[in-house]
Amino acid sequence: MNAVFTQHALNQMEEREVDRPDVNRLLRLLDRVTKTPGGLDNSSDVVLISRDSDSATYIVRVGSLRVVLISDTSKDKIFVANVYHN
Incomplete structure (x- = not known):
């Protein structure tokens, strides 16, 4: 399964000046869940x-961060739809 960031999610992360460590944690989590059935x-x-x-x-x-993910099993993808920052 592959993870795809929507442009909206990327814009939200940029606008909210999300900390680099949180982005790295998100990427590690996505890596883990996409490799594990x-x-x-x-x-x-x-x-x-x-x-x-x-x-x-x-x-x-x-x-x-709070992240909205949408999985599409027919395309074997996970979409990062939105990102919220506390």
């Missing part, structure tokens, strides 16, 4: 919001 469902930092036949929406806690 069911990785999103088996992480304590991830909360499932909704699921249907070919996609699921998650909220992920990474340091001071």
Whole structure:
């Protein structure tokens, strides 16, 4: 599975001046969950919001970030849809 950042998520990170360590934690988490089958469902930092036949929406806690992820199993991708900074 591959992780894809939407332009909106990148813009949100830039506008909020997200700390580099939080970005690195997010990238490590994405790396871990994309390499592990069911990785999103088996992480304590991830909360499932909704699921249907070919996609699921998650909220992920990474340091001071809250990230909205949308998985698309038909395309084998995880989209980083939005980023919130506390």
